[in-house]
Amino acid sequence: MSAVEDLTERLLKGEPRAIARAISKVENGTEDAPELMKAVFPQTGNALIVGITGSPGAGKSSLVDKLALFYKDEGEKIGIVCVDPTSPFSGGAILGDRIRMQTLGLDKNVFIRSMATRGNLGGLSRATVDAVAILDAAGFDKIIVETVGVGQDEVEIVKTADVSVVVLVPGMGDDIQAIKAGIMEIGDVFVINKADREGVLRTEKELEALLSLAHRPDFWNPPIVKTVATENKGIEDLSKAIESYNDFQKQGRISLTRRTDIARWRLLELLREKLLTDLLSKNGTNAKLDNLALEIAEKRNNPYSAVEEIINSIMKINHLGIATKEIDEALKFWQDALGLENVHTEEVAEQKVRVAMLPIGETKIELLEPTSEDSPIAKFLEKRGGGIHHIAVEVENIEASLSKLKAEGARLIDEKPRVGAEGCLIAFVHPAATGGVLLELVQSKNESKK
Numbered sequence: 029m030s031a032v033e034d035l036t037e038r039l040l041k042g043e044p045r046a047i048a049r050a051i052s053k054v055e056n057g058t059e060d061a062p063e064l065m066k067a068v069f070p071q072t073g074n075a076l077i078v079g080i081t082g083s084p085g086a087g088k089s090s091l092v093d094k095l096a097l098f099y100k101d102e103g104e105k106i107g108i109v110c111v112d113p114t115s116p117f118s119g120g121a122i123l124g125d126r127i128r129m130q131t132l133g134l135d136k137n138v139f140i141r142s143m144a145t146r147g148n149l150g151g152l153s154r155a156t157v158d159a160v161a162i163l164d165a166a167g168f169d170k171i172i173v174e175t176v177g178v179g180q181d182e183v184e185i186v187k188t189a190d191v192s193v194v195v196l197v198p199g200m201g202d203d204i205q206a207i208k209a210g211i212m213e214i215g216d217v218f219v220i221n222k223a224d225r226e227g228v229l230r231t232e233k234e235l236e237a238l239l240s241l242a243h244r245p246d247f248w249n250p251p252i253v254k255t256v257a258t259e260n261k262g263i264e265d266l267s268k269a270i271e272s273y274n275d276f277q278k279q280g281r282i283s284l285t286r287r288t289d290i291a292r293w294r295l296l297e298l299l300r301e302k303l304l305t306d307l308l309s310k311n312g313t314n315a316k317l318d319n320l321a322l323e324i325a326e327k328r329n330n331p332y333s334a335v336e337e338i339i340n341s342i343m344k345i346n347h348l349g350i351a352t353k354e355i356d357e358a359l360k361f362w363q364d365a366l367g368l369e370n371v372h373t374e375e376v377a378e379q380k381v382r383v384a385m386l387p388i389g390e391t392k393i394e395l396l397e398p399t400s401e402d403s404p405i406a407k408f409l410e411k412r413g414g415g416i417h418h419i420a421v422e423v424e425n426i427e428a429s430l431s432k433l434k435a436e437g438a439r440l441i442d443e444k445p446r447v448g449a450e451g452c453l454i455a456f457v458h459p460a461a462t463g464g465v466l467l468e469l470v471q472s473k474n475e476s477k478k
């Protein structure tokens with residue numbers, strides 16, 4: 029059994045240590061995290077996921093604490109995920125002082141985790157949603173996710189919850205206006221916490237007025253619950269409001285649409301992260317990132333050109349050159365039978381060849397047909413018959429590549445670049461240098477070249 033399989037097995041049994049390790053894996057984006065999540069995903073879908081969001085200091089953590097305690101007393105297993113770098117979740121009353129002193133792993137019915145805002149690739153919302161999935165698979169009945177209601181990431185996280193609770197406090201009339209555009213429309217349940225303070229009624233009226241203007245696709249009327257988290261007041265009402273939306277949602281057809289939207293978001297989020305990680309893991313790209321950032325800060329460059337530079341600096345195979353007696357004959361296979369598209373045909377007089385370019389993935393097949401008897405392709409065909417004639421590698425700066433190769437003692441056919449197909453600068457490296465393959469260097473097209 030592999031280490032990940034073992035970990036998965038233990039987390040599915042609800043072992044706190046295994047759960048903690050699994051969450052760390054998705055948080056750090058370790059190499060085996062995808063394998064883990066593939067095993068976890070089919071086991072999800074049983075928990076009720078409650079998102080709790082609101083401004084810093086609104087009393088979210090206090091509410092989560094009391095709500096979790098309430099659920100725990102009902103005999104349920106509770107997972108808590110806190111995404112608030114400004115005030116990580118302390119555990120408060122739910123753990124009680126006695127348990128808090130000991131390791132967290134002791135109470136199998138409560139699991140608390142603060143997510144770190146780690147990594148410069150973003151991915152916090154993805155990691156949070158993965159952490160929730162792990163808790164779901166581990167058998168927790170209720171999973172509460174606390175986020176500060178600012179920023180797109182946070183909104184996305186809350187959107188993935190089954191029930192989203194937005195926490196407000198009395199006397200934030202202006203705030204309500206300000207956050208209207210952001211989190212108002214994601215609230216399935218609204219809480220006016222700190223209801224022991226003045227202005228509760230006014231805030232409630234303002235909120236009602238705003239909600240009456242909103243048009244929800246599911247026609248749900250979000251209830252407003254008043255709580256005093258510090259005094260444990262209104263918590264049962266809150267749990268009922270959460271339950272009522274959950275029941276409502278289960279009956280409606282909208283729920284599949286919502287789940288599909290969430291799945292789509294997760295997919296894009298994961299894809300974005302994966303592509304970015306792959307890109308930055310390419311040779312020297314990370315170092316380049318720092319240099320370019322400095323250049324931009326010093327106004328010597330701009331982000332748009334810098335992005336092009338990063339993408340163009342990645343070495344890739346520009347094309348594979350295949351020698352053929354007649355392009356039209358070869359196209360019967362490459363185009364008609366295999367299904368590639370011939371997007372470009374031209375005659376390169378200098379080389380005495382006619383070429384056809386057929387894109388395939390990120391690269392191209394270049395069919396080469398001699399246009400005269402003394403064409404290099406004609407000689408190649410005569411000697412070796414048709415087949416792979418050369419490999420073309422894309423370089424950022426062909427002059428620089430040539431002088432580096434020369435300095436390394438590689439035998440060059442062209443010491444100076446010349447113009448090849450599609451107007452690109454090219455140069456050939458002798459097969460003697462490469463272990464028997466004719467190599468073409470192609471300078472990637474970069475308008476912003478300084």
Ligand SMILES: Nc1nc2c(ncn2[C@@H]2O[C@H](COP(=O)(O)OP(=O)(O)O)[C@@H](O)[C@H]2O)c(=O)[nH]1
Pocket residue numbers: 082083084085086087088089090091115221222223224225255256257258259
């Ligand atoms: N008066 C009053 N204070 C509260 C209430 N709920 C929370 N607080 C206090 O508000 C402060 C911020 O609470 P916290 O739960 O950390 O807010 P969060 O940043 O939204 O998680 C703390 O000092 C709490 O004791 C409440 O209902 N009434």
Ligand SMILES: [Mg+2]
Pocket residue numbers: 088089090112115116117174
């Ligand atoms: Mg908090």
